[in-house]
Amino acid sequence: MVLRSVKYGESQMIIDMLTREQGRVSFICHLPKTAKGKVKKQFFQPLTLLDMVYSHRPNQKLQRFGDIRLAQPYSSIPFDAYKLSITLFISEFLNYATRDEQRNDPLFDYVESSMLWLDNVQQSFSNFHLVFMMHLSRFIGFFPNLTDDVRGAWFDLRNGTFTLLRPAHPDYLKPEEASVIGLLMRMNYENMRLFRISQAERNRCIELILYYYRLHVPNFPELRSLEVLKTLF
Numbered sequence: 001m002v003l004r005s006v007k008y009g010e011s012q013m014i015i016d017m018l019t020r021e022q023g024r025v026s027f028i029c030h031l032p033k034t035a036k037g038k039v040k041k042q043f044f045q046p047l048t049l050l051d052m053v054y055s056h057r058p059n060q061k062l063q064r065f066g067d068i069r070l071a072q073p074y075s076s077i078p079f080d081a082y083k084l085s086i087t088l089f090i091s092e093f094l095n096y097a098t099r100d101e102q103r104n105d106p107l108f109d110y111v112e113s114s115m116l117w118l119d120n121v122q123q124s125f126s127n128f129h130l131v132f133m134m135h136l137s138r139f140i141g142f143f144p145n146l147t148d149d150v151r152g153a154w155f156d157l158r159n160g161t162f163t164l165l166r167p168a169h170p171d172y173l174k175p176e177e178a179s180v181i182g183l184l185m186r187m188n189y190e191n192m193r194l195f196r197i198s199q200a201e202r203n204r205c206i207e208l209i210l211y212y213y214r215l216h217v218p219n220f221p222e223l224r225s226l227e228v229l230k231t232l233f
Contacts (some may be wrong), residue, residue: 001111003043003095008009014062015044016095017051020108023101027054028062039068046091047115074119083118085232086129089225090115093133096220097140097213107139119190124193126233130202131192133209134184145172149182151175157212171215173208180205203230 005017008028009182017127029039051135053067077083094111097195101107114132118125136153137143137160144155148162156163156179157171162178184205187195206226 002048060088092225127192131187
């Protein structure tokens with residue numbers, strides 16, 4: 001699954017990928033000058049699903065493809081401005097959230113099935129990125145503990161837990177916003193259409209989730225694609 005592609009020189013490209021067998025792997029490849037070439041630039045659009053054959057060389061930072069083809073082309077994402085904006089955001093988000101991931105089959109399966117769901121759904125997907133980000137935390141080690149999610153509880157962002165006492169550090173949510181975490185965790189792709197969230201509330205949720213990730217993922221930066229997403233949703 002393509003996370004990011006960057007042109008390198010006149011005819012090469014570096015591609016950061018999330019793979020099922022080895023987690024994060026970076027590749028370098030030559031782009032053919034004609035459309036008849038086997039490797040095509042459209043293979044490397046964000047979150048494209050690819051079937052690849054390659055020989056892994058542990059001492060090289062950049063691997064090379066032996067064979068590559070589309071695994072399952074998307075039918076709607078490339079042609080829907082709203083789905084495409086979500087995809088661009090999710091790919092940038094994943095590029096940092098999974099930076100040090102080794103093989104993690106459940107994580108890969110979750111991302112793959114989520115993108116196929118988005119590609120197939122026809123409407124009511126405005127909360128997709130909220131659900132995706134919150135539930136991804138289950139696979140990378142800091143899924144919120146909802147045990148003490150009661151009225152009036154604070155949410156400790158560092159420990160991912162609810163507490164009736166205000167945490168001694170500054171990374172927490174007050175009770176009025178802490179309840180949002182429980183709300184987000186009850187949402188899934190099938191029921192999220194039933195939750196009424198305004199654009200302002202949705203954007204605040206994005207900010208809170210990214211704040212949570214920055215506390216748990218080293219060097220997690222500001223995302224360039226965020227502003228477009230906020231405007232559309």
